[in-house]
Amino acid sequence: MNKLNGIIANIQQAGSIMLVDIKVNSHLFSAMLIASDEENSWLKTGNRVDVVFKETEVSLAKGLSGQICLRNRMLCTVKDVTKGELLSKVTMDFMEYTIVSVITTRSVEALTIQPSDEVEAMVKANEVTLMRTTNLNAKTQ
8 A cells, every 4th residue: 555644735525525635745635535524524624644545546657748637646756667477566756755556567568667767656536545644743744
């Protein structure tokens, strides 16, 4: 699991659907959540949370231009690529965090991803989970 620590900056709600914006350092992330008010009572502006998403939910792009509807975009530097027969693991630096993406080996080869490359890692807002933070001393601004 990828995990970043941040502070809730804004919450929009319509019925049981919430769009929560989280500030991780100077970068803004969004999470789309579906739950009752009682289940999400701990989600309040200013509260510290962990932003969590699976490695298999991280898409990668090189040289991306134009607009795209993905809300969570991270400019990363590739640290390591571990190729498997079908799947590959791409380990990247994003600010002080390590982000991991598991994509097909075909995609790694098509994008010619290698260490030191700059790539854009992207995660749809509905693939992001928020958790009560486990690191009270985490760096956030």
